[in-house]
Amino acid sequence: MRGRKVLRPQEVADPTGAPDGVSDGGSLLSVTGVTKSFGGIAAVRDVNFTVESGESVGLVGPNGAGKTTLFNCICGQLRPERGTVELGGTALGRLPTFQRARLGIGRTYQRVEVFTDMTVAEHLLVAERARCTGGQLWRDLCNRSHPTPAELKRVAEVLDLIGIGDRADTPVSALGLGSCRLVELARALVADPVLLLADEPSSGLDVRETQELANVLRTLQRERGMAVLLVEHDLHMVAQVVDRVVVMDLGTVIAHGAFDEVMADSTVRHAYLGTSG
Ligand SMILES: Nc1ncnc2c1ncn2[C@@H]1O[C@H](COP(=O)(O)OP(=O)(O)OP(=O)(O)O)[C@@H](O)[C@H]1O
Ligand SMILES: [Mg+2]
Structure with missing residues (x-):
């Protein structure tokens, strides 16, 4: 100290x-x-x-x-x-x-805010898309866009960084609170x-x-x-x-x-x- x-x-x-x-x-x-x-x-x-x-x-x-x-x-x-x-x-x-x-400025919340139907990787993809998007979010809402290789790479990097890469395709509903908190943290870190x-x-x-x-x-x-x-x-x-x-x-x-x-x-x-x- x-x-x-x-x-x-x-x-x-x-x-x-x-x-x-x-x-x-x-x-x-x-x-x-x-x-x-x-x-x-x-x-x-x-x-x-x-x-x-x-x-x-x-x-x-x-x-x-x-x-x-x-x-x-x-x-x-x-x-x-x-x-x-x-x-x-x-x-x-x-x-x-x-x-x-x-x-x-990145942030995690006191109360965990995750979407139970989405996978771990999807949470990060949404955050990455929101950060970089040039107005493509409407396509996501209509299920008309797919993740780019660059987005997938960024998401994989962050998941590995905090040690939950093996849970990328797991729905958040299947995770315990500890893992959900890590998902929240990862989502905040996507924006570096x-x-x-x-x-x-x-x-x-x-x-x-x-x-x-x-x-x-x-x-x-x-x-x-x-x-x-x-x-x-x-x-x-x-x-x-x-x-x-x-x-x-x-x-x-x-x-x-x-x-x-x-x-x-x-x-x-x-x-x-x-x-x-
Ligand atoms: N939206 C709000 N409307 C009215 N009062 C609020 C609101 N948000 C917070 N307060 C009040 O403001 C004060 C500070 O609350 P705050 O949530 O910032 O404290 P905290 O230090 O984060 O507490 P904790 O450790 O319990 O999370 C408390 O008296 C709380 O009741
Ligand atoms: Mg508080």
Whole structure:
């Protein structure tokens, strides 16, 4: 672990020019002052943090802390009332989700979103077609197009990368939850994202599946240079996958820094355990 100190919110309020893991303007992802409310209640309040290119960062916090809401603001599913999200120094503004995906933001969802009648490979083919299509999707809807050799090659590459190439032709309905999560991950990876947002990817997985997923994420980050922002309640997994963590509670960032130091912090322990001990 790198020796970063735990920073309090007032210390991270200015995401530029501040020390210790906070942006100097050259970050891959910059979240600045992001605020999103539902019915007058702030689910995310003035959140600031950055992710550097090729870095793996954990976004942790108790239930209802605002993690998924923040993901939705980054991906464009939700529009924050205040604040900016920048990718590679470019403000994403009102860009819709699919354009953010084309810029390199990939995502997996907290609740598995798969189509049970489709095979593993078909899930990836749809994602690849959606990424590259020049307006051919209508043909798919009419069953009038076939995968190209280039599409099949790309799909096979990604399936092999995460170790489920042998299940390419298996209908997703025949898979367990662990494999479905890998299909979701593979679908996000087809677009070769520069930044992957993974929302509780180990939810519902057993210990072995969780370990495999952690290995895949770490390998993607270290060998492919893909930045990862990982929301996860399994702190053992977080410790294996990330370089540092950002902790949220009640919509705000309460601390960030190296995993061990942050988790030893009394404010963080209080948020998680209701105790400062
Ligand atoms: N669409 C919505 N409408 C109203 N309130 C919402 C909506 N989405 C989230 N919230 C509320 O915003 C707060 C933050 O929710 P969010 O799902 O972002 O938390 P989370 O940190 O992802 O929690 P968990 O760890 O349980 O997934 C919660 O109080 C939640 O009830
Ligand atoms: Mg959530």
